[in-house]
Amino acid sequence: MSLITLIIQAMATLGGLGLVIGIMLIAASRMFKVETNPLVEEVVEILPGANCGACGYAGCADFAEKVVAEDAPLDGCPVGGFDTAKEIGAIIGQEVSESEKEYPYVRCGGGIRCVDRFDYVGIEDCTAVIMLSDGEKGCNYGCMGRGTCVRACPFGAISINENRLPSVNKNLCTSCGLCLAACPNDILMFAKDSEQVHVQCNSHDKGKAVKAVCEVGCIGCKICEKNCPEDAIKVTNFLAEVDQDKCTACGICVEKCPQNCIEMR
Incomplete structure (x- = not known):
């Protein structure tokens, strides 16, 4: 048998095999086809x-x-x-009404105004820092400033500012919430633009402990609570919290706070 004959036979065999496989694939695709809406x-x-x-x-x-x-x-x-x-x-075929957009708000004003317990050298990741003796900051509740939220944002909407705290660019932010999920200390929360008064602190430590490590931490003194005419701010577990439904943004709590940890946006 000549070489040419062998080549022709091999090509015919492969061609036939390919045809059979093709028919089988077509039959399988029709048999297992999933109807989609x-x-x-x-x-x-x-x-x-x-x-x-x-x-x-x-x-x-x-x-x-x-x-x-x-x-x-x-x-x-x-x-x-x-x-x-x-x-x-x-x-x-459904009507959609527009709701007010929410953006991440940073519940920490510490940063460089909060003392460091040691000089951290290692992976630039907040979770990694916290795993090392509860973090380098004097406040265990505060922002580590190592940019875990920055890297979690796929839209480049977050950066770390000069105070070593996250800064949100609303023009780029899509409110996807990935930064909130990535933050190991729950520093970030969603807040509407109409919600003007916020407490820039996340600490539940007692006042003496807070003052020892942070210049702007909430000390749970209740001065804001006592002076709010709308009963819109309460101190729970040594941390002031604003009831946005009651708050009228009068600014009295901002003026009275001895730690300057309440912000009027």
Whole structure:
């Protein structure tokens, strides 16, 4: 048998095998085909495609399926915002009302105004610092300033400022919440722009302990609570907390606070 004949036979065999496999694949694809709702594809098309998971689902496609199945809110994509929610509502046939946007707020004013217990040399990560003797800061509740939230933000909306505290750029922030989830000390919280009065502290230590390590920490003195005409601020477990529903932003608590830890935005 000549070499040419062998080559022809081999090519014919491979070609036949490829044809059989192709037919089998086509049959399998038809047999196991999963019917998808065309609305899901439409929703996927208008989503930003970040696949960041900030909506709480495994990417944009999964979110689209949940929205169409009414298992997820129409405004559940923080990256797309209200405009995307409105488009989703138009596809599904539901009206969407715009809610006030929330941004991360830093519940710590310490930074360089809070003493360091030791000089940390190691991985620039807040969790790593906290694992080492509860962190380098004199306050165990404070911000470590090592940029874990910065690296968690996929939109470059957070930076560490000169005070070694996070700073949020609202023009870039999508309120996805990934920075909140990444912070090991729960320093970040969502707050609306209309909520003007905030306590820049997260410490539940007693006043004497706070004053020993931080210039601007809440000492639980209750001066703010006693002077608020709206009963909108309470001290619980040595930390002042503002009831935003009652607060009228009169500014009295800001003026009276001896530690300057209450901020009027």
